[in-house]
Amino acid sequence: MSNFNQPLSGNDMPRFSGPGTLFRLPAADSAEGLDVAIVGIGLDSGTSNRSGARFGPRQIRQESALVRPYSMATGAAPFDSFQIADLGDVPINPYNLSDSIAIIEAYYRELLEHPVVPISLGGDHTLTLPILRALAAKLGPLALVHVDAHSDSNDSMFGEKITHGTVFRRAIEEGLVDPRHMVQIGLRATGYSAADFDWPRRQGVRVVQVENCWHRSLSPLMEEIRSQFGGERPSYLSFDIDGLDPSAAPGTGTPEPGGLTGIQALEIIRGCYGLNLVGGDLVEVAPPYDPSGNTALLAANLVFEILCSLPGCRRR
Known part of the structure; x- marks a missing residue:
């Protein structure tokens, strides 16, 4: 029996009841003793189109x-591998x-005083910049896998240098990310x-436009990225839900047709x-535009897959 925190089982408490934490894990006030910390950031004041991502963390949870x-597919058992709390x-x-x-930024700098991997629920994409600042201050320039419909590399928006559409330009300019070890997937x-x-x-930066992803598996692409x-x-994954086609993830602020599929998201x-x-x-989930909850459900599953992909995750 694992000594790690376990999600509350649906066989012990109906899934429509129980705690409102991610995966119904225990809540914590500190990262002390944790391997992985789940953090919500209900920010959407950096958006340029439809607001609503402030409700993303709550709906994903x-x-x-x-x-x-x-995980049936990979055999991964993240809750038997890491001490995780919300x-x-x-x-x-x-x-x-x-x-x-x-x-x-101050929150993550304090968080990273502990040897913990932060997994963040957004919120709009602006939030990635202060997280990268905190991580790079500790670890140096990061490699980056960025999934998105947009490059988020504008120089400014409405005269503002920091918004959800300027994040990665600032990150490269500030030396937080090594562009020679950065890939953007799904741009369109x-x-x-x-x-x-x-x-x-x-x-x-390696830019993989969505047309190069249509009608094919992305597993070979990820093999190339792992090799590169x-x-x-140290690598970071930033996944904007609008990288997916609106048919799979309509609940977002800046949807774009012709996007990635849910299957390709899993492959990435x-x-x-x-x-x-x-x-x-995992950012830009805006629940007001998807009353069914399907976008947030997909996002929750993608966060689970991120946990399964962390180094050291046990595989049965």
Whole structure:
């Protein structure tokens, strides 16, 4: 019997009842003694289109009650491998984006005083920048797997240098991410100029447009990425739910047609097993645009797959 925290079983408590934590894990006030910390960030003041991602962490947690503790496909058993708990939400300032960014960075710097892997629930994509700042301060420039419909590499939006659409430009400029070990998967649709897609390429980022993903498995792509990144380099996974087609994930603020499938999302995350993942996030779930809850349910399953892909996860 594992001594690690276990999700509350649906055989002990109906899944529509019990705690509101992710996967119905125990809650914790500190990362002390944890291997993996679940953190919610209900931020959506960095969005440029439809708001609502502030409700993402709560809805992902609610739908996560349907996720069971073992992976049939991979045999992964994350709750028998790591001490995991839900630390609740970062107390952001909904009236001030720059203050929220500072709050998030300070929170993660304190969190990372412990040897813990943070897995974050968003919230809009702006939140990734302060997390990367905290991780890079401890570990140096990171390799990055970025799944998204958009490159999020604008120089500014409405005159603002930090928004959900400028995150990775700032991360590269600040030296938080090594662009030679960065891949963006699922980019598509329209932009304001060719630079929206060309700027990352000029920095050395590998850009995999969605057309190169249509009608094919992404497992070979992930084999290439594992070979490129290696198993030692600290790596981060940032997964924007709008990387998926709206038919799979309509509950998001900036949906784009022609996106990745749910199956390809699983292939990407499962393909991260073998990387030295030091953190990850699942962002841009906006529940008001999907009353069925399916987007948040898919997001919860993808977070489970991230746990299964962490280094050291036991496989039956």
